[in-house]
Amino acid sequence: xxxxxxxxxxxxxxxxxxxxxxxxxxxxxxxxxxxxxxxxxxxxxxxxxxxxxxxxxxxxxxxxxxxxxxxxxxxxxxxxxxxxxxxxxxxxxxxxxxxxxxxxxxxxxxxxxxxxxxxxxxxxxxxxxxxxxxxxxxxxxxxxxxxxxxxxxxxxxxxxxxxxxxxxxxxxxxxxxxxxxxxxxxxxxxxxxxxxxxxxxxxxxxxxxxxxxxxxxxxxxxxxxxxxxxxxxxxxxxxxxxxxxxxxxxxxxxxxxxxxxxxxxxxxx
Amino acid sequence: xxxxxxxxxxxxxxxxxxxxxxxxxxxxxxxxxxxxxxxxxxxxxxxxxxxxxxxxxxxxxxxxxxxxxxxxxxxxxxxxxxxxxxxxxxxxxxxxxxxxxxxxxxxxxxxxxxxxxxxxxxxxxxxxxxxxxxxxxxxxxxxxxxxxxxxxxxxxxxxxxxxxxxxxxxxxxxxxxxxxxxxxxxxxxxxxxxxxxxxxxxxxxxxxxxxxxxxxxxxxxxxxxxxxxxxxxxxxxxxxxxxxxxxxxxxxxxxxxxxxxxxxxxxxxxxxxxxxxxxxxxxxxx
Numbered sequence: 001x002x003x004x005x006x007x008x009x010x011x012x013x014x015x016x017x018x019x020x021x022x023x024x025x026x027x028x029x030x031x032x033x034x035x036x037x038x039x040x041x042x043x044x045x046x047x048x049x050x051x052x053x054x055x056x057x058x059x060x061x062x063x064x065x066x067x068x069x070x071x072x073x074x075x076x077x078x079x080x081x082x083x084x085x086x087x088x089x090x091x092x093x094x095x096x097x098x099x100x101x102x103x104x105x106x107x108x109x110x111x112x113x114x115x116x117x118x119x120x121x122x123x124x125x126x127x128x129x130x131x132x133x134x135x136x137x138x139x140x141x142x143x144x145x146x147x148x149x150x151x152x153x154x155x156x157x158x159x160x161x162x163x164x165x166x167x168x169x170x171x172x173x174x175x176x177x178x179x180x181x182x183x184x185x186x187x188x189x190x191x192x193x194x195x196x197x198x199x200x201x202x203x204x205x206x207x208x209x210x211x212x213x214x215x216x217x218x219x220x221x222x223x224x225x226x227x228x229x230x231x232x233x234x235x236x237x238x239x240x241x242x243x244x245x246x247x248x249x250x251x252x253x254x255x256x257x258x259x260x261x262x263x264x265x266x267x268x269x
Numbered sequence: 270x271x272x273x274x275x276x277x278x279x280x281x282x283x284x285x286x287x288x289x290x291x292x293x294x295x296x297x298x299x300x301x302x303x304x305x306x307x308x309x310x311x312x313x314x315x316x317x318x319x320x321x322x323x324x325x326x327x328x329x330x331x332x333x334x335x336x337x338x339x340x341x342x343x344x345x346x347x348x349x350x351x352x353x354x355x356x357x358x359x360x361x362x363x364x365x366x367x368x369x370x371x372x373x374x375x376x377x378x379x380x381x382x383x384x385x386x387x388x389x390x391x392x393x394x395x396x397x398x399x400x401x402x403x404x405x406x407x408x409x410x411x412x413x414x415x416x417x418x419x420x421x422x423x424x425x426x427x428x429x430x431x432x433x434x435x436x437x438x439x440x441x442x443x444x445x446x447x448x449x450x451x452x453x454x455x456x457x458x459x460x461x462x463x464x465x466x467x468x469x470x471x472x473x474x475x476x477x478x479x480x481x482x483x484x485x486x487x488x489x490x491x492x493x494x495x496x497x498x499x500x501x502x503x504x505x506x507x508x509x510x511x512x513x514x515x516x517x518x519x520x521x522x523x524x525x526x527x528x529x530x531x532x533x534x535x536x537x538x539x540x541x542x543x544x545x546x547x548x549x550x551x552x553x554x555x
Contacts, residue, residue: 198370198371
């Protein structure tokens with residue numbers, strides 16, 4: 001049985017109906033906000049809100065779990081590296097040889113990992129609920145040349161495909177007795193080579209086929225003005241969402257830079 | 270040891286991430302030296318099932334036992350795949366993936382074939398011997414020093430099979446090995462697989478091509494919605510084609526023709542053109 005790794009979830013929900021440009025603004029402003037804050041609770045709140053939004057749009061639980069699974073290595077590495085390289089603050093949790101673990105750097109590490117999770121989920125509210133056609137359409141409407149929009153959409157579209165490809169290739173090599181668990185760190189890194197090289201060859205083959213397939217459907221024909229079957233248009237609700245988005249963004253940014261909201265990992269002010 | 274089970278499946282259930290139940294309570298015994306075709310519609314669980322035989326998937330419920338991993342005394346035992354990695358099982362169970370590009374990564378065909386045997390920690394002389402033998406058997410000597418990734422599809426496919434063959438597994442799983450091959454390459458590959466079977470290897474063939482099933486496999490395992498619909502001699506499976514009605518599986522045309530001719534004395538269990546010809550000549554004599 002083959003498994004589909006498409007990001008887009010086909011549903012009819014309020015979020016699917018929102019103009020993709022509004023969702024793009026949400027991604028942009030949301031990311032800026034997350035980068036402005038460093039507070040643990042703000043990250044958690046943002047994650048709670050995006051989870052609520054995603055589930056209200058009918059995105060199934062296994063997609064959400066997939067995001068968390070993908071983010072797991074980052075969630076482990078960031079606090080670990082932060083603790084090792086940026087010891088700060090007076091409270092020392094424990095000290096061993098050159099390693100000094102302080103409470104503040106530990107909290108900061110976690111807050112930073114959660115910040116990336118929060119940004120990831122902000123992006124996925126957009127990617128889970130916007131199909132490729134409207135995604136390209138929205139980018140073109142924002143002034144991007146059609147080919148650029150297409151390149152971006154294809155890039156996004158192929159992230160999960162390559163994730164799937166990795167799984168298959170790694171299975172195929174394990175079936176040839178490739179052991180990924182044996183030996184020292186460097187032996188193990190080396191044993192990923194058969195997977196990476198096979199993936200690279202497959203990826204090149206895929207991209208060549210894709211390019212030919214698109215060319216054979218007359219993509220890039222010079223002097224042709226593209227028409228579109230389905231156009232996107234702002235509805236009254238979209239204006240309301242945009243206004244709400246800008247209002248929230250300005251309010252939160254004012255709180256951050258005028259009153260110092262959310263600069264400490266633990267305390268709000 | 271022909272006649273003894275080499276794969277035993279007991280009440281096997283499997284679901285992908287707890288969402289999609291792909292296999293539902295499969296019970297099955299495959300004997301040493303069998304040639305089994307696994308057939309069924311897309312999504313019926315064929316690939317999911319055979320991936321359990323080499324440990325790429327572990328049962329959600331139930332057990333899969335595989336014979337052939339010798340213990341220290343050298344007697345082959347039936348062992349639970351849950352305790353073994355796919356790498357360990359690869360000594361006994363070879364698995365040729367659908368798409369050869371998912372495994373090809375070496376600079377030369379020779380290196381590609383040596384990858385598996387080397388992973389088994391065989392002495393270098395033995396690796397070399399096996400690689401040369403596989404090159405000869407699959408008629409790949411001409412491309413032995415060429416990069417496999419740039420060869421034609423038919424050759425890449427053959428290299429994929431040869432790379433697993435060089436590991437000498439007792440059980441050979443081939444997932445749709447002939448898709449995309451022309452008739453001549455298909456027959457070439459099927460004959461090589463037939464030879465391996467003659468040398469005592471157990472063959473498990475996942476395929477959609479009923480003509481190949483009828484002509485080559487002794488037994489057929491028909492899956493529907495993750496359950497075993499029927500597991501019997503291929504002849505019996507195609508003779509009672511009413512069982513297959515809901516599975517979109519049609520017996521080969523020659524079998525269908527023979528069945529239409531049953532009123533005229535033609536036997537209903539014909540599987541190949543050869544058999545049809547012999548039976549038809551027999552009709553004339555009578």
